[in-house]
Amino acid sequence: VDNRGKGESFSPTDLLATSLGVCYLTTMGVAAEDRGIDLKGATCRVEKHMSSDAPRRIVRLVAEINFPAGIPFDKRGILEAVALHCPVSKSISADIDVDLKLHFPDGQDMEEHTHHKEG
Numbered sequence: 001v002d003n004r005g006k007g008e009s010f011s012p013t014d015l016l017a018t019s020l021g022v023c024y025l026t027t028m029g030v031a032a033e034d035r036g037i038d039l040k041g042a043t044c045r046v047e048k049h050m051s052s053d054a055p056r057r058i059v060r061l062v063a064e065i066n067f068p069a070g071i072p073f074d075k076r077g078i079l080e081a082v083a084l085h086c087p088v089s090k091s092i093s094a095d096i097d098v099d100l101k102l103h104f105p106d107g108q109d110m111e112e113h114t115h116h117k118e119g
Contacts, residue, residue, distance in 0.1 A: 084100065
């Protein structure tokens with residue numbers, strides 16, 4: 001519970017994390033539809049890590065996307081590239097580490113570290 005909240009509602013930082021996941025799924029969904037790929041049943045979970053020092057801020061986001069069966073292997077790279085260019089992802093500060101993990105039922109997972117702090 002940050003900033004004297006009661007934990008009864010979503011925090012602004014929760015909404016940022018949620019926005020990232022929704023943006024990934026939306027942009028991939030558009031690209032998939034254009035290519036005749038069915039993403040029905042895909043889910044995204046975003047884990048938010050906050051700083052322990054002041055000022056309180058997000059320091060890391062880990063997004064995990066689980067895909068349904070049947071995504072052609074040769075189309076997976078396109079979906080990853082589209083996700084990495086979603087507007088929310090491109091709006092997040094480079095001070096926030098962002099990890100994107102794509103999980104497929106056949107075990108051929110993909111992982112991308114999209115931001116990292118210099119120094």
